[in-house]
Amino acid sequence: MAWTYDPTTHRYRDGERELTERQMLALRNAIADGMTAESASLAQRLIDGALSLVEWAKAFAKLIRAGVGAGFLLGRGGRATADAAAKAALADLVNTQLAYAKAFAADVGLRLGDGTATVEGVAARSALYAGASVQAFDQGRSLDWGVRLPFYPSDGDTACGGNCRCAWEIADFEDRIEATWHTEGDSRVCDDCRSRGNRYGPGSPFVQSKVSA
Ligand SMILES: [Zn+2]
Structure with a gap:
């Protein structure tokens, strides 16, 4: 069996099983927590020198795309139900975050230059981007509910x-x-x-x- 989305009840179901509101939220938060953990590891690798600024910025942008996409599609009812309006709304959400991330990367570059960049500082600011997946979930869901x-x-x-x-x-x-x-x-x-x-x-x-x- 596999989870499918019922657009009438706005619920995922697998046979007799149905995802509850709490379970949906747990998944939403797990996506955000996953982004926080991954971005902390990226921050560590940047400060350690394992990643260049450009490599870090690329990996961070990829994480934003994946996390915001996952949150949005979870709320909207999955990739199979996403129509053109949903795809456009998702693209807007991602692009807004990528614009913020670009400014963030420029600032990180300055801090690397003057020696004030820290793992904690980069990780803390990165963690705020995990919220974009939470917001995306709720925007996707409200789109689905109309x-x-x-x-x-x-x-x-x-x-x-x-x-x-x-x-x-x-x-x-x-x-x-x-x-x-x-x-x-x-x-x-x-x-x-x-x-x-x-x-x-x-x-x-x-x-x-x-x-x-
Ligand atoms: Zn709150």
Whole structure:
């Protein structure tokens, strides 16, 4: 058996088994954690001199493409269901991050030049890019559900930046789609995440009406 995506229920299923919301989020976070670990190892190899700046920048860009792509497609329902709109949205997300990464690489180059580059410094800044895969998951998912959400986890508009692992829980009703913001109850949660949770948390979800002309 293999996991396939059901676009009606917005769930992955394999025979009788269905991925739960929690399992989807665990996969989303595993992709981000994988990016963090891999980018830390790249930072180490850069500072050790095993990678040149150009090699590091290429490997980091490749990691961004892979991680953001994996997060987005997980949310959107897999490669098989991705249409032209999905592919364009994914390309936008990747290109935005690659532009940031280019500036990051230029800064790393300066720091290598003046001797202030450290493994910790490069790894910490790299880790923020893992959030791009989280944001991509939620953007892919909202595209799949046909809901426009006011903001996304790890969208960079919260103090925690790319470290955000909060989540939208989406529910489909006959006349509306509801989305509830859940703040992840860990040390990553910042005041901005909390205020999102106060606004659109359990009991006061974001509501998008389906009624149209
Ligand atoms: Zn958050």
